[in-house]
Amino acid sequence: MVTTHPWSPVEAATAGGPDDDKFHEECGVFGVWQSVDAAALTALGLHALQHRGQEAAGIVSLDEAGIFHAHKGLGLVGENFGNAKVMAGLPGRASIGHNRYATTGETALRNVQPLYADFEFGGFAVAHNGNLTNAHQLRRALVRRGCLFQSTTDSEVFVHLVAISLYSTVVDRLIDAIKQVQGAYSLVALHNGALIGARDPLGVRPLVLGRLGAETGRAAGGGVLTSETCALDIVGAEFVRDVEPGEIVVVDDQGVRSIKPFGRQPSRFCIFEYIYFARPDSVVEGTPVYETRKRIGAELARESGVAADVIVPVPDSGVPAAMGYATESGIPFELGIIRNHYVGRTFIEPTDQIRHLGVKLKHSANRAMIEGKRVILVDDSIVRGTTSKKIVEMVRAAGASEVHMRISSPPTTHSCYYGIDTPERGKLMAAQHDTAEMARIIGVDSLAFISLDGLYRALGKPARDPLKPAYCDACFTGDYAIPLTDQQDNNERQLSLLHAVS
Numbered sequence: 001m002v003t004t005h006p007w008s009p010v011e012a013a014t015a016g017g018p019d020d021d022k023f024h025e026e027c028g029v030f031g032v033w034q035s036v037d038a039a040a041l042t043a044l045g046l047h048a049l050q051h052r053g054q055e056a057a058g059i060v061s062l063d064e065a066g067i068f069h070a071h072k073g074l075g076l077v078g079e080n081f082g083n084a085k086v087m088a089g090l091p092g093r094a095s096i097g098h099n100r101y102a103t104t105g106e107t108a109l110r111n112v113q114p115l116y117a118d119f120e121f122g123g124f125a126v127a128h129n130g131n132l133t134n135a136h137q138l139r140r141a142l143v144r145r146g147c148l149f150q151s152t153t154d155s156e157v158f159v160h161l162v163a164i165s166l167y168s169t170v171v172d173r174l175i176d177a178i179k180q181v182q183g184a185y186s187l188v189a190l191h192n193g194a195l196i197g198a199r200d201p202l203g204v205r206p207l208v209l210g211r212l213g214a215e216t217g218r219a220a221g222g223g224v225l226t227s228e229t230c231a232l233d234i235v236g237a238e239f240v241r242d243v244e245p246g247e248i249v250v251v252d253d254q255g256v257r258s259i260k261p262f263g264r265q266p267s268r269f270c271i272f273e274y275i276y277f278a279r280p281d282s283v284v285e286g287t288p289v290y291e292t293r294k295r296i297g298a299e300l301a302r303e304s305g306v307a308a309d310v311i312v313p314v315p316d317s318g319v320p321a322a323m324g325y326a327t328e329s330g331i332p333f334e335l336g337i338i339r340n341h342y343v344g345r346t347f348i349e350p351t352d353q354i355r356h357l358g359v360k361l362k363h364s365a366n367r368a369m370i371e372g373k374r375v376i377l378v379d380d381s382i383v384r385g386t387t388s389k390k391i392v393e394m395v396r397a398a399g400a401s402e403v404h405m406r407i408s409s410p411p412t413t414h415s416c417y418y419g420i421d422t423p424e425r426g427k428l429m430a431a432q433h434d435t436a437e438m439a440r441i442i443g444v445d446s447l448a449f450i451s452l453d454g455l456y457r458a459l460g461k462p463a464r465d466p467l468k469p470a471y472c473d474a475c476f477t478g479d480y481a482i483p484l485t486d487q488q489d490n491n492e493r494q495l496s497l498l499h500a501v502s
């Protein structure tokens with residue numbers, strides 16, 4: 001989900017925050033059908049998906065009388081739904097929820113999902129993870145037709161497209177809407193008759209189907225839809241399967257129905273989910289994330305080994321890759337950097353000076369593991385390079401005799417337009433400098449990234465097939481599989497403005 005100017009990647013609202021120098025997943029979604037604890041399970045599911053969005057959370061529930069109830073708030077799931085009174089206001093056997101990562105400075109309540117509207121057929125709520133690449137164009141057309149937008153999120157486009165569709169059933173209206181949007185998205189929707197889930201035709205963003213079993217003390221057959229399997233585990237639901245690219249699943253009292261309006265298309269799942277976004281205990285597209293990250297680390301060690309005394313992960317996301325690197329290289333693994341998990345997000349102000357301090361607040365060097373040693377730091381990515389530079393300074397200050405850095409992703413040379421918050425291209429270090437220059441700027445003795453083919457090998461593919469890549473890897477290659485319609489519109493508009501003034 002993106003707010004305002006959806007044609008361009010946007011700056012993190014938390015610039016200067018603890019994870020300022022990372023790509024950010026933008027949202028997590030969760031939905032449940034037929035459970036007495038629907039809203040409570042949704043809150044738990046959103047809690048498990050907290051890593052996918054920390055700025056706001058919302059739940060919409062549907063009660064037995066067909067009445068919808070909603071609660072949304074800025075902040076973490078626990079801050080919004082850890083209150084019995086709030087939960088008592090969300091009755092019913094079905095609900096959907098959403099975690100939001102704000103992508104602009106506007107973290108307004110009106111942009112918090114799920115979005116809800118009353119139609120002639122009844123209530124309809126929707127929450128989505130991802131980014132529509134033609135949202136701006138659709139929005140302009142809808143506004144010209146008289147649609148009044150209440151928020152600046154591209155998710156609202158779905159609501160208006162459903163509203164104006166001439167089809168009679170909710171599912172057909174949603175299919176009609178989905179056929180008009182371009183982009184990478186997973187959505188959950190709720191109406192009086194069903195919980196609905198949908199994935200974009202290339203399956204870039206994740207969505208899984210689960211089932212609540214009788215052993216959990218709840219009605220057997222209750223359905224769950226969620227961004228990641230870790231949210232199934234927390235509610236005691238069993239994993240059924242990934243929702244397929246382009247598939248719409250309808251979960252109702254009759255069971256689960258599958259609709260495939262786009263036919264079969266090759267999947268282009270986001271490869272960065274394996275590297276960084278997904279929780280390590282999730283199983284993504286049939287592959288355990290933790291194991292995959294270790295395999296990526298092992299491949300990295302084979303590709304770019306260097307003599308050293310100790311492998312040190314940059315916590316927390318570099319840990320599994322560093323373990324794989326250590327096992328493959330035979331060099332001991334040590335926690336040479338300790339992360340302070342209690343750094344409050346609001347504690348760090350977005351100024352350059354405090355940003356500098358922020359790295360030290362979050363990470364400390366474990367001197368006893370580093371002093372006098374040749375250190376290989378393993379991290380998952382370099383985005384702006386600001387954090388990497390500070391960490392290297394810190395490790396050197398703790399007495400390391402050499403500092404090498406190994407990165408478990410290829411250089412991130414391009415921005416993401418598919419639902420991941422990234423800096424604009426000019427601020428991506430790898431877009432501006434080659435590896436040798438980056439090593440000099442960061443201050444390491446050597447720097448190496450896993451190759452694109454190495455990454456594909458770690459994922460069980462022989463190599464990247466340039467004609468038919470198995471994944472979306474556009475932030476490493478610039479190969480954008482979904483048209484960037486709004487971006488092109490914007491470029492053309494800027495060009496015509498330039499011509500007008502010249």
Ligand code: SF4
Binds near residue numbers: 416
């Ligand atoms: S561009 Fe990168 S981060 Fe964005 S969806 Fe593709 S692989 Fe994922």
